[in-house]
Amino acid sequence: MAQLxxxxxxxxxxxxxxxxxxxxxxENLQLTGTKFGxxxxxxxxxxxxxxxxxxxxxxxxxxxxxxxxITTIEGLDPSSSHPVQQAxxxxxxxxxxxxxxxxxxxxxxxxxxxxxxxxxxxEVAMRGNLCRCMTYNRIKNAVHRAGEIKRSGKGGA
Numbered sequence: 001m002a003q004l005x006x007x008x009x010x011x012x013x014x015x016x017x018x019x020x021x022x023x024x025x026x027e028n029l030q031l032t033g034t035k036f037g038x039x040x041x042x043x044x045x046x047x048x049x050x051x052x053x054x055x056x057x058x059x060x061x062x063x064x065x066x067x068x069x070i071t072t073i074e075g076l077d078p079s080s081s082h083p084v085q086q087a088x089x090x091x092x093x094x095x096x097x098x099x100x101x102x103x104x105x106x107x108x109x110x111x112x113x114x115x116x117x118x119x120x121x122x123e124v125a126m127r128g129n130l131c132r133c134m135t136y137n138r139i140k141n142a143v144h145r146a147g148e149i150k151r152s153g154k155g156g157a
Contacts, residue, residue: 002062007075017063022046024062025072033073033101044129047102048072054109073101076108083155084108087146095133103129107143115150117143
């Protein structure tokens, strides 16, 4: 039995310590905003925050995060007023939308560290978050806009 702190709540889950966090989120806790993509940590669809750091939940074992603070897309800002969420809507970033919970979580982690990233900063931080619809320019523009929103103090979280 593992105790996990996810989105400000404590959960007890009956999973083996080597179970990927992704499966516990999706199957045990029904937090399905975190998507399954490749299962190898290469696509970024399953990105969550572990102690504020963007991590691929398919590569994180439950036994390694029992003392951690985990945030999923559902917990980033339930009212969807996080600067990244606002910018994603403003810039109409998603097409199919499958990758975007991971994209948003990766961008939010970047902006936590650097609220005025350059194009190069964004490219490096977002590398490994793949988008089949190729909305990379909209993603970059949205990250810049989210930084503006964050700096202005008009966003949530």
